[in-house]
Amino acid sequence: MKRRPLVALSSAAILAIYAAGYVRTRGAADRFxxxxxxxxxxxxxxxxxxxxxxxxxxxxxxxxxxxPTRQIETRARAAAGQTPGVTSAPAPDVVPETAAPAxxxxxxxxxxxxxxxxxxxxxxxxxxxxxxxxxxxxxxxRHGDIQASVVVDAGRITSTTIARCLTRxxxxxxxxxxxxxxxRQSPEVDYVSxxxxxxxxxxxxxxxxxxxxx
Amino acid sequence: MNSPGSSIRTITVMGTFATxxxxxxxxxxxxxxxxxxAIERAFEWFHRIEACCSRFEPASxxxxxxxxxxxPVSVGEILYEAVRxxxxxxxxxxxxFDPTVGASMEARGFNREYRTGRVVHTGIAALEAISxxxxxxxxxxxxxxxxxxxxxxxxxxxxxxxxxxxxxxxESFTGFAIDAGGDLFLGGxxxxxxxxxxxxxxxxxxxxxxxxxxxxxxxxxxxxxYERRGAGGGGHHIIDARSGRHATVLASxxxxxxxxxxxxxxxxxxxxxxxxxxxxxxxxxxVEGLLVTPTLQRHATRGFPSDYSILQDTKGPADNxxxxxxGDRVTNRGHQxxxxxxx
Numbered sequence: 001m002k003r004r005p006l007v008a009l010s011s012a013a014i015l016a017i018y019a020a021g022y023v024r025t026r027g028a029a030d031r032f033x034x035x036x037x038x039x040x041x042x043x044x045x046x047x048x049x050x051x052x053x054x055x056x057x058x059x060x061x062x063x064x065x066x067x068p069t070r071q072i073e074t075r076a077r078a079a080a081g082q083t084p085g086v087t088s089a090p091a092p093d094v095v096p097e098t099a100a101p102a103x104x105x106x107x108x109x110x111x112x113x114x115x116x117x118x119x120x121x122x123x124x125x126x127x128x129x130x131x132x133x134x135x136x137x138x139x140x141x142r143h144g145d146i147q148a149s150v151v152v153d154a155g156r157i158t159s160t161t162i163a164r165c166l167t168r169x170x171x172x173x174x175x176x177x178x179x180x181x182x183x184r185q186s187p188e189v190d191y192v193s194x195x196x197x198x199x200x201x202x203x204x205x206x207x208x209x210x211x212x213x214x
Numbered sequence: 215m216n217s218p219g220s221s222i223r224t225i226t227v228m229g230t231f232a233t234x235x236x237x238x239x240x241x242x243x244x245x246x247x248x249x250x251x252a253i254e255r256a257f258e259w260f261h262r263i264e265a266c267c268s269r270f271e272p273a274s275x276x277x278x279x280x281x282x283x284x285x286p287v288s289v290g291e292i293l294y295e296a297v298r299x300x301x302x303x304x305x306x307x308x309x310x311f312d313p314t315v316g317a318s319m320e321a322r323g324f325n326r327e328y329r330t331g332r333v334v335h336t337g338i339a340a341l342e343a344i345s346x347x348x349x350x351x352x353x354x355x356x357x358x359x360x361x362x363x364x365x366x367x368x369x370x371x372x373x374x375x376x377x378x379x380x381x382x383x384x385e386s387f388t389g390f391a392i393d394a395g396g397d398l399f400l401g402g403x404x405x406x407x408x409x410x411x412x413x414x415x416x417x418x419x420x421x422x423x424x425x426x427x428x429x430x431x432x433x434x435x436x437x438x439x440y441e442r443r444g445a446g447g448g449g450h451h452i453i454d455a456r457s458g459r460h461a462t463v464l465a466s467x468x469x470x471x472x473x474x475x476x477x478x479x480x481x482x483x484x485x486x487x488x489x490x491x492x493x494x495x496x497x498x499x500x501v502e503g504l505l506v507t508p509t510l511q512r513h514a515t516r517g518f519p520s521d522y523s524i525l526q527d528t529k530g531p532a533d534n535x536x537x538x539x540x541g542d543r544v545t546n547r548g549h550q551x552x553x554x555x556x557x
Contacts, residue, residue, distance in 0.1 A: 004500040006480070009302050010473040013295035014378045020291040021262075189413035189426050190404065193468055194396045194436030 130155055130213035137208025148205035152213050219405045221249040227260040228268075228373050230395030234380065237389035237405040252387070256380035260394070263379065266292045267372035269365055279358060280365050286350075286357035292375070294356050296475075297349065300371045303479040304346035307495055311483035312346050313371065314364045370437075370482050373397060374475030377433065381474070392474075397435040399474050409551035417465035417506050424466075424512075425504060427519055432555035433474035437481040438466035439508075463488040465508045470518070471501035472555040489513040502553055519552035 130152040139146045150157060222235040234256055236249040268274045275293045289297075300313035349366070350359040377392050381399045384390040389402035391410060400410035409430045413423040417438050427434070467485045471477035480501060484492030489505050496503040496515050505513040 006299075006302060006306055006476050006499050007472055007501070009299055010378070010476040013299050013375070013475070014382055014473065017291045017295055017375075017379060018382050189411045189423065191391055191393050191398050191400070191410065191434075192396065192413040192415055192423065193398050193434040194415035194417075194438050194466060 130157065130210065133213065135209040135212045137205045137210070137212065139205030139208065146205050148209050150206055150209040150213065157210075221246060221253060223250075223253050223257075225257055225260075227257070228264045228376065228394065230373075231393075232257065232260055232395070233391075233393040234384070235391045235393075236384060236387050237403075238387060249387070252384055256383040256392070259379035259383065260376040263292055263296075263372050263376040266290065267296055267368045267375075269367055269369075276366060276368065279360065280363075283360050283363050286352060286355065286359045288355065288357050291356075294351070294358065296368050296371050296375055297358055297366065298351055298353075299375075299475055300366070300368060300479065301346050301349055301351065303371075303476075303483060306499070307480075307483035307487065309345060310486040310491075310495075311479055313366045313368060314344050314346050314348060315367050370478040371475050374433070374435065374473065374478035377474035381433075397433070397474055397478055399433045400429050401431055403430060408549050409554075414468045414504060415466070418508075418510065424506060424510075425468075427470065427553060428551045429470060429553045429555070430551040432470050432472065432553055433477040434468065434470050435474060435477035435481045436466055436468040437478075437485045439464070440466075463507065464492070465506050465510075467492060467503060467505045469496060469501055469503040470553050470555070471499075476501065517553070 132152050132154065135150045135152065137148050137150070139148065219240040220235050220237045222233065224231055224233040226232070234253045236253060238245050238249055240246070265271070266275045269276055269280070271277060275289060279287050279289060279293070297313065300311075303311045304313065344362060344364045348361040348364055350361060351357075352359070373394055374397065377394055377397060377399045380392050381390070381401055384392075384401060387402065389404055389410075391401070392399040396415070398412060400412060404410055409428040411426055411428050412434045414425045414427070414434075414436060415438070416422040416424040417440055464485050467481045469477040469481040469484065471480065476499070480496060480499065481503070484495055484503060484505060487495060489507060489511075490513070492505050493503070493513050493515055502515045502518045504515075504518055507513070
């Protein structure tokens with residue numbers, strides 16, 4: 001028998017997190033399961049799998065079942081509290097309070113940011129909000145150029161899509177990013193490990209677009 | 215790939231694209247609904263873990279932790295388990311992998327919040343003397359104590375963990391694939407009953423594969439020197455924590471393991487260690503891997519399939535295979551995975 005402490009530790013971590021999420025969200029999960037039950041084939045899943053820990057806050061206001069589109073999308077994580085980086089606080093102001101270590105050795109409880117349904121994270125807000133509109137930006141990689149389209153509505157990013165790609169290949173390879181990029185050129189494989197470039201190009205394009213939205 | 219019986223969806227999360235495919239019957243609307251709901255739940259883990267473990271996000275639990283020095287901070291399961299695992303890998307790799315390189319990464323230009331492109335500045339100095347030994351864990355009270363100011367970078371571990379949680383969410387299906395920026399988990403079988411075939415990107419020729427393996431229930435993660443360059447054209451994102459410099463001995467490391475958090479962390483560690491020590495690390499932990507040097511020398515673990523059979527089955531260079539959608543999908547070895555992982 002090989003000693004595999006890290007394999008065991010990673011498996012234990014997954015179980016611990018899954019179990020904790022399950023317990024904490026069991027009420028919501030039960031409701032979810034109850035609602036979903038009539039649509040399920042009986043006995044299709046073992047109970048634990050059938051009652052997973054969905055994140056109710058994130059699902060708020062969103063359809064449980066997405067349209068079966070294969071379009072690349074950045075789901076609009078609409079509530080400001082979820083993405084303060086996008087909608088509120090400018091980063092450079094964040095200086096940790098390291099200079100003055102807390103005098104008390106008491107355990108510090110983490111207070112999670114307000115639920116996404118809450119109005120706003122108490123942070124210097126507003127000025128970092130984006131102006132409404134649709135913005136285009138370019139990103140570059142060795143394949144060529146990618147143009148992203150970013151839609152800002154009510155100061156928030158509601159969607160980002162790939163608008164154009166002037167790459168050596170047609171836009172079609174981008175429809176099922178990222179691993180598919182290479183696998184489309186090598187049809188004998190299902191997925192490709194290590195393919196990241198187009199991802200970076202897309203980020204650059206989104207960042208470029210957003211620089212115009214300020 | 216996108217067979218009629220599959221549900222497939224892509225989102226952007228954790229600074230990359232994440233794609234989940236779940237195979238099954240296309241004709242049964244109940245099953246289609248079930249798959250799509252499961253994919254939603256699986257993606258929730260990505261959002262949840264990102265919100266918790268991002269060093270780019272001032273409101274994340276990780277950033278909160280970085281602001282508390284010298285005191286035990288009570289944290290949630292996700293952050294605790296991610297940090298505990300990262301520290302364990304640091305210990306097992308003799309510090310070649312070290313999650314305390316966050317401030318050093320920031321100083322080298324890996325400081326951009328990917329959704330907005332804004333630059334993050336935590337004000338934490340990148341001190342060479344900082345190491346994982348400055349992080350104390352208390353399993354009883356589930357607290358983390360940072361003995362000195364430092365920023366944890368859980369990038370590799372957090373993405374792996376999200377993949378693993380998504381895989382846990384999908385494990386009742388006969389087959390599923392999760393692809394988060396080239397880090398993969400392949401569950402069960404393809405819709406045709408064959409194991410999943412995973413290509414490994416060539417570290418120097420970006421249109422080509424250097425190898426391919428058939429796997430089932432395995433994570434496949436690759437660390438390469440071609441990924442994620444820092445701002446200003448600096449080096450790649452893998453730092454040998456022992457020297458504080460970019461690791462340069464390898465071009466890419468691919469690890470096949472039962473969990474993605476393990477595959478990702480060990481790929482990073484082996485990359486920093488170099489070919490010989492790297493292979494020993496992987497073998498010591500019972501996982502398989504392929505390590506490729508900048509001159510394309512291959513170093514593989516003993517159990518890594520070495521016959522190149524999948525790529526050689528189809529004749530000619532990759533370009534000629536573009537119009538051959540069938541590829542070698544059906545071969546006499548097609549229904550046996552090269553590597554089958556068990557937790």
